[in-house]
Amino acid sequence: MDGDTINCPKCAHTMISGFVPDVGHSDIHLSKWHEGKPKKSFWMGTKVSMKDGLPIRAFKCSQCGYLEFYAHQDFKAE
Numbered sequence: 001m002d003g004d005t006i007n008c009p010k011c012a013h014t015m016i017s018g019f020v021p022d023v024g025h026s027d028i029h030l031s032k033w034h035e036g037k038p039k040k041s042f043w044m045g046t047k048v049s050m051k052d053g054l055p056i057r058a059f060k061c062s063q064c065g066y067l068e069f070y071a072h073q074d075f076k077a078e
């Protein structure tokens with residue numbers, strides 16, 4: 001998973017590495033994977049520990065648009 005491209009499991013065309021931004025009111029983060037079911041928060045909508053979770057890397061197929069996600073600590077903003 002070190003490269004920036006992989007092959008699509010649906011149509012075998014090239015998939016390109018990217019990410020899904022998590023846009024807040026005044027900042028933008030990488031979306032993160034968290035274990036378990038989401039829990040409601042009165043103030044925030046959903047309870048989330050910002051220090052936990054794994055950054056999500058998303059590959060998009062250049063032909064059919066299929067998305068494949070990988071959660072790994074090493075995928076972060078540089």
Ligand SMILES: [Zn+2]
Binds near residue numbers: 008009010061
């Ligand atoms: Zn495809």
